[in-house]
Amino acid sequence: MKSLEELKALREQMQSKMNVRKDDNETIRVVVGMATCGIAAGARPVLNAFMEEVNKRGLKNVQVTQTGCIGVCRLEPIVEVFVPGQEKVTYVKMNAEKVPAIVAQHIVNKQVVTDYTIGAAE
């Protein structure tokens, strides 16, 4: 059984590498809409998939966060991606399967995945 003792070891381990984070003006933000209608439409697995993918690739300059209502119920789950110096991109009708492509193409290679954007859905 896991014990809280293990956390102490984890803390030591983490403290030694805490300072490798990049500064804020380079941070790419991924924001997942998590109001009731987003959650009902499947936002939770989308959020998890982003965290998993960012983690797996060791992307230290990406921050995955949650917000409330983004405002277009019928297009939920909705995800907004903010790359510093570029316009916000809104991805709609998201699911976990679409996440690896967005991470690989947009977040890593800075190429918007146009097919999944709000523009393509409208």
Added chain:
Amino acid sequence: MKELSLNILDIAKNSVTAGATLVEITVTETPARLTITVSDNGCGMTPEFVARVTDPFTTTRTTRKVGLGIPLLQMEAQMAGGDLSIESEVGKGTTTSAWFDPGHIDMPPLGDLNSSILTLIQGSPDIDFLFTHSIGERSYTLDTREIREIMGDISLAEPEILAWLGDYISENESSITNPT
């Protein structure tokens, strides 16, 4: 909602929005009743407002006129032989409870509680969550205050910590669902 764990996530987010610093989530299962309780020390509501939140034409939010979360959970509970109640006091906090008859044909599955708890911690790493799940006599608790005390100023949203918490929850979940 597909599973009750999603309603739990949604209702607990109301507590976060209400400015709570501690949110207690309790899931209690007996053969006759499954009860979900979300209790917070947030801003609370007036009695008049509480009376209206189960009416789907009430919400304080400006972007859309209809609050969905509470009426949805209430409807699901009523369809499965239960109901929902809210106790609240302005400046003190709110307790929202929903109960179900687990044997009812319309009983929704509880689903992935682990994922909902991790999502809450990831979304609000500075708020404390006290999560208790009991099945009959067996139960376990996750108290982020204990975790925070050990981790100091390291954010609970760090992937390493979330991974550890996920393992902790799944070990405890299996120990209460399949006791050896």
